[in-house]
Amino acid sequence: MRTLLSFLLLALASVVAAISTSGNRLLVVLDDVADKATYSKFFADLEEREFKITYETPKSDSLNLFNLGERTYDHVLFLPVHTKGLGPNLTPKTLHDFVNAQGNILLALSANTTTPTSLVSLLSELDITLPTDRNSLVVDHFNYDITSAADRHDVLLLPAPKPVRTGIKDFFSEDAGTKLIAFPRGVGAVLGNGQLLNPILRAPRTAYSYNPKEQAEAVNGDDLFAAGQQLSLVSTFQARNNARVTVVGSAEMLQDKWFDASVTKLGGKPVVQTFNREFAKRVSGWTFQEIGVLKVNWVEHHLEEEGAPNDSNPAMYRVKNNVSYTISLAEFAWDHWIGFNVPEADEVQLEFSMLSPFHRLNLKEESHRLAAVHYHTVFTIPDQHGIFNFMVNYKRPFLSNIEEKNTVPVRHMAHDEWPRSYAISGAWPWIAGIGATVSGFLGFVALWMYSAPVGAGKKVTVKKTQ
Amino acid sequence: MRFTQALLLLAAGAAQAASSWSFDDASVSVAAKKGSDAIKEKFSQKAPLTKPVGLGSTDTVKIILTAKEDGKAKRPHQAFVTIKEQETGLEAPFPLTVKDTGKAVVQISQKDLPVQFLLSPKPLKASVVIGSFGEARAVNTPVFDIELQTDPNAPVPKYEAPVRYGKKPEIHHIFRPGPQSPPKVISLFFALAVAAMVPVLFISWLLLGANVNHLTKALGAAPLSHVTFFGSIVAMEGVFFMYYTSWNLFQVLPVAGVVGVVTVLSGTKALGEVQSRRLAGER
Numbered sequence: 077m078r079t080l081l082s083f084l085l086l087a088l089a090s091v092v093a094a095i096s097t098s099g100n101r102l103l104v105v106l107d108d109v110a111d112k113a114t115y116s117k118f119f120a121d122l123e124e125r126e127f128k129i130t131y132e133t134p135k136s137d138s139l140n141l142f143n144l145g146e147r148t149y150d151h152v153l154f155l156p157v158h159t160k161g162l163g164p165n166l167t168p169k170t171l172h173d174f175v176n177a178q179g180n181i182l183l184a185l186s187a188n189t190t191t192p193t194s195l196v197s198l199l200s201e202l203d204i205t206l207p208t209d210r211n212s213l214v215v216d217h218f219n220y221d222i223t224s225a226a227d228r229h230d231v232l233l234l235p236a237p238k239p240v241r242t243g244i245k246d247f248f249s250e251d252a253g254t255k256l257i258a259f260p261r262g263v264g265a266v267l268g269n270g271q272l273l274n275p276i277l278r279a280p281r282t283a284y285s286y287n288p289k290e291q292a293e294a295v296n297g298d299d300l301f302a303a304g305q306q307l308s309l310v311s312t313f314q315a316r317n318n319a320r321v322t323v324v325g326s327a328e329m330l331q332d333k334w335f336d337a338s339v340t341k342l343g344g345k346p347v348v349q350t351f352n353r354e355f356a357k358r359v360s361g362w363t364f365q366e367i368g369v370l371k372v373n374w375v376e377h378h379l380e381e382e383g384a385p386n387d388s389n390p391a392m393y394r395v396k397n398n399v400s401y402t403i404s405l406a407e408f409a410w411d412h413w414i415g416f417n418v419p420e421a422d423e424v425q426l427e428f429s430m431l432s433p434f435h436r437l438n439l440k441e442e443s444h445r446l447a448a449v450h451y452h453t454v455f456t457i458p459d460q461h462g463i464f465n466f467m468v469n470y471k472r473p474f475l476s477n478i479e480e481k482n483t484v485p486v487r488h489m490a491h492d493e494w495p496r497s498y499a500i501s502g503a504w505p506w507i508a509g510i511g512a513t514v515s516g517f518l519g520f521v522a523l524w525m526y527s528a529p530v531g532a533g534k535k536v537t538v539k540k541t542q
Numbered sequence: 543m544r545f546t547q548a549l550l551l552l553a554a555g556a557a558q559a560a561s562s563w564s565f566d567d568a569s570v571s572v573a574a575k576k577g578s579d580a581i582k583e584k585f586s587q588k589a590p591l592t593k594p595v596g597l598g599s600t601d602t603v604k605i606i607l608t609a610k611e612d613g614k615a616k617r618p619h620q621a622f623v624t625i626k627e628q629e630t631g632l633e634a635p636f637p638l639t640v641k642d643t644g645k646a647v648v649q650i651s652q653k654d655l656p657v658q659f660l661l662s663p664k665p666l667k668a669s670v671v672i673g674s675f676g677e678a679r680a681v682n683t684p685v686f687d688i689e690l691q692t693d694p695n696a697p698v699p700k701y702e703a704p705v706r707y708g709k710k711p712e713i714h715h716i717f718r719p720g721p722q723s724p725p726k727v728i729s730l731f732f733a734l735a736v737a738a739m740v741p742v743l744f745i746s747w748l749l750l751g752a753n754v755n756h757l758t759k760a761l762g763a764a765p766l767s768h769v770t771f772f773g774s775i776v777a778m779e780g781v782f783f784m785y786y787t788s789w790n791l792f793q794v795l796p797v798a799g800v801v802g803v804v805t806v807l808s809g810t811k812a813l814g815e816v817q818s819r820r821l822a823g824e825r
Contacts, residue, residue, distance in 0.1 A: 217620060217674065295620060436710060436711070456717075525772070
């Protein structure tokens with residue numbers, strides 16, 4: 077009965093909160109409101125996911141990302157604009173503050189329009205480098221669409237991207253089948269070496285970026301911006317406060333005509349559907365915190381010794397205690413929380429550390445509940461006393477950060493927790509000595525009190541000496 | 543409509559099959575810093591080199607080829623030599639400088655290569671990529687391997703892999719070895735040696751003439767005192783035994799106090815009786 081009630085309540089709660097974890101106020105910055113029609117399917121998908129969309133041009137007066145110190149929007153989507161600057165309300169500093177206030181940004185660039193300097197500054201701050209000449213285009217003479225770009229080769233066709241390393245959760249290539257992603261007339265970026273940057277979609281090995289105005293004839297050695305997989309077509313940045321910035325190199329791939337279009341790759345199957353609609357849903361879903369968001373439900377640790385009380389989260393432990401630790405993790409999947417299953421080759425790890433980890437242990441998935449998966453381990457506290465932390469520091473590409481720290485003091489052995497001397501074999505001679513002393517003493521007392529002298533009654537005369 | 547579309551695509555495909563890019567008169571040569579052309583090897587699209595090309599630390603490898611579209615020399619838009627490192631799959635492009643006649647040349651030395659290549663254990667694979675706009679099919683063929691010959695005197699280039707989020711190696715704390723006892727045999731031997739001293743003591747006393755001859759006399763003279771006195775001494779040892787096994791100090795002290803008082807009170811009487819025997823000359 078109780079479980080039924082709690083299940084009903086949970087179902088009700090999940091119906092009510094059917095949107096992203098970080099709010100649903102979305103600002104779209106575009107050139108003029110007529111552009112809305114070319115992206116109508118994309119915006120319709122967003123509105124279906126219950127985003128409240130506001131459309132503004134960059135120079136409009138009513139555009140304000142902050143009001144009295146609070147964000148007025150939770151997410152911003154930039155479409156290509158033809159103005160060189162974005163106006164006084166969207167300065168690089170404002171955008172930077174927006175990300176610091178946990179706002180998410182989705183930037184769509186285009187090879188046909190110059191990227192505004194505010195956005196280029198913001199991206200260079202995040203270590204995402206765009207081509208300096210502002211007109212560059214990514215082409216590939218091997219992976220292009222024959223139907224629409226037979227001559228210019230500027231519509232790239234790519235399979236849905238698999239994770240670049242093992243252990244990364246795959247959000248973007250599920251159920252793609254044979255569909256290809258069309259990347260028409262887009263800009264490739266080069267990512268810095270930091271761990272906060274992750275590419276979603278990388279250019280194929282034979283692709284390269286060139287400037288149609290200056291490099292129309294051939295690409296020379298010194299002027300090549302980047303080629304192959306160093307070019308990132310859809311790049312992401314997740315800040316340490318979990319704010320997400322995504323750069324989609326081609327805004328045209330979000331347009332209606334490329335959603336569910338039919339394309340033909342050179343040397344591939346005759347006609348293939350594009351995966352763009354689903355891919356746009358997933359990229360915007362990731363950026364606007366609808367997928368890839370993790371949460372810690374609770375943490376529980378207790379003493380795991382026979383005969384000892386095992387109440388949860390005691391205030392103190394002792395050296396060499398056996399301790400059991402469990403953490404319950406949940407993941408947000410579009411509109412409700414589910415249990416988080418760690419990817420195959422990856423592990424959630426517990427660090428038991430004072431200044432540096434004494435233990436780093438892989439947690440095992442122990443049980444699955446509604447909207448929770450428990451990760452559990454049992455270990456022995458080191459033989460060092462001090463103030464220790466149970467630390468689960470789980471930061472992975474495309475997942476929000478988990479840093480759970482529980483501090484416990486670890487005390488020394490108490491005076492009565494050491495093994496008794498009769499249990500220590502080296503003490504036996506000494507115990508035997510004590511026993512010998514005691515029995516000798518008692519025997520002596522008895523003898524002294526109750527014995528008669530040998531040669532009884534002999535008087536000892538004291539000889540007088542002169 | 544679909545049928546004609548398919549026909550058009552088929553025709554386009556057929557037309558494309560006809561024209562494609564290729565390269566000809568291709569050769570790779572390794573020149574030492576001194577300037578002499580040491581080795582020059584020819585390769586072609588169909589016949590890549592079988593032996594790897596050695597590249598020393600001061601050498602420059604020079605690749606020359608003529609790009610051709612449908613057999614006619616022409617300048618392509620993209621003419622790269624891509625070098626790939628086999629361990630990690632990292633690839634670096636080296637664009638060829640192409641003249642209008644289609645002749646292309648590029649020179650690569652070890653300092654142009656990314657540092658990750660210099661640390662690779664396997665040879666590097668070089669491919670030629672030639673492509674351009676229009677219908678002509680682009681070409682991407684592996685042509686030769688490069689084996690790096692590092693200077694043994696030069697320091698190994700430093701490369702720190704960038705930080706990436708992922709699982710870290712497990713750490714299990716290594717505990718200090720606990721306190722150890724010597725082998726039980728030794729402990730038993732010495733314990734038994736000590737315990738054997740007790741009968742030795744008693745037997746020595748017996749041999750020296752120990753006896754309890756005055757016991758009946760003492761008990762006759764002051765039975766309660768003697769029993770209580772000796773009993774309290776034994777009881778005191780008992781209190782110490784209880785302290786050793788289970789009691790704590792706060793349980794021991796009152797009991798020890800009581801036993802001590804009993805010892806003192808009964809002792810005056812008992813030892814007085816012993817004094818009387820001494821004064822009577824019996825001791």
